[in-house]
Structures are given as structure tokens and as C-alpha cells.
Amino acid sequence: MSPADRFALLVEDFGSLEGVVPPGATVGFGSSALRFEGRIFAMLAHDRLVLKLPSSRVASLVADGEGDPFDAGKGRPLKEWLSLSPDSGLSWSELAHEALAFARR
Template sequence: MTRRAPDQPEDRFAALVEELADLDGVTPPGAGPGRRFGSDALKADGHIFAMLSADRLVLKLPRARVDELVAAGEGTHFDAGKGKPMREWLALDPASELPWPQLAHEAYAFVHP
């Protein structure tokens, strides 16, 4: 029997969703119509602020904060597959030890001031 490690990205994201689900205006993944972009993301008032993409936590943060984290080697600018990195989106490096909940709260505060 194969057992998943408790720190798998899917498990960490599920724990993050559970932690943030009760915040004002938050919609958890899967709530809403269809399977379109953002259907597996955390949203605040309809705005995506955190999602899991290719096993990486992706967060919407102020451009200066994203630039700071990229410069520190904590991640990269997220590219949604269009060949153009998005300035206000961070794809956290899987090796980063930054706490997911803290970053997700920052992202929530950015889209839900």
C-alpha cells in the first residue's frame, strides 16, 4: 500500500483551503459553475488569490512583493501558459520554506482590502 506524505502539495493546499474558507467573501475551489480557469482556486469576492498549479502554490500579491520574493529565490513570476510572466502572480518554489498560510493571508488582503 502506497502512502502519501502529509506534506504533499495537494494536502497542503487542502489544509490552506480549510483554514481560509471562513474568511469574508471567500469561495473555496469547486464552488461555482464548470471547469474553467480558476475553478480549482481560492477566490475572494470572485477574484482568485491562491491556487495550486503544477504542484506549486500560486498567489496574487502586489507587484513589489512578488518582485521581492522572486529576487530572494522563493519563486518565479507565474506564467499561465501564454509565454508572458504575470507581474502580480507568484509561483512559489516547491523548496521554499515560507509558510503557505501567511502568504495566502497576504494574497487575500491584496484582493479583499
Template structure:
């Protein structure tokens, strides 16, 4: 399955969760306009055909250490501590649900 199709399936799965806004539901075209949000905060997005999620920095480091993903760089030349580019073989729904729970708790 292509990354865009995997992300569309993920959106369909999570869109009914409380507070979740699917991509395109809000006006605008800037950063985050094509992302899954909870209560207005991004928790998962498709960037360069890869799933990117927001998790605690320690969890991001752990997932990188076991080969489940890579650091996410937003084009500024240095990785963002709480963002993970998820590997293609990793369970996207599980890590996206983990990100949803993390971002929901922060609100």
C-alpha cells in the first residue's frame, strides 16, 4: 500500500476519536493543514511520503534506537526532539494512537 493510502486509512480510523480533526477540515494551506490534529494540535502528519508523529522525547529516542524510525527535521538542519519519522515497516496505527494520547494529555 502506498504511503498516501496508508495515511488515508489512518485518518479514516482516527477521525471519529474525540477532539480529532482530519486533514483539510480547517481553512488554510500552511504547516499542519494536511495533518491529523487533536484539539487544534498536530499529532500525526504525512511528510515526504512518511508518517511523522509527536511523542515524548524519550520515546522518540527509544523508537530510533530500535530502528522503528528516524529523527524528524523540519528543514532547519537539526532534529526536533519530540517528533519521529516512522519507519515504513512500523505499525502506523499503533504509533499514531500513542501520539494522539500524548498530545491529548498535554492539552
């Protein structure tokens, strides 16, 4: 299954959750992302799932080889953003639920 197809399944799963806004509901930056009350918590970028998680969780996942800090093309890694490795066996749904819980804080 392609990354785009996997992300489409996430959108379908999360689309009915209270406060979650699916891709396409906004314009501009993040228009293709899942949002909670205006805050992006999951998106697909360069065929990789990108999630906003606590910085300690991102550091742990990076240390485990599950992904890299996301840098948004600015050349500076963002501490609370993970770009999940395509080789990761972690569940996209479980990580997206973690990211949603973080967005709800």
C-alpha cells in the first residue's frame, strides 16, 4: 500500500472524531494535514508520515531508528515533529492517536 493510501485510511479513521478537521477543509500551509482545533497533528510529506509529538517521544523514536526529526525544509530540525521512516513497522494509527492526544493538551 502506498503512503498516500495509508494516509487516506488515517483521514477516514480520524475524520469522524470530534474536533478533527480533515485535509482539504483549509487552504494554504497544512491544507493536506489532519488538524485538531486548527493545530496540525499529522500530515504526509515527501511520502512520509509526519507527526507532532512530545519532544521526548520524538527523541526516543529517532534513537530507536524509527524516523528523523522533521525540518519543514528550513534546514533546522523541529524538536516536536517526527518524520516516520518508510521502513518503520510502527502503526500509523497508533502514532496518529498519540499525536492527536498531544494536540488536545
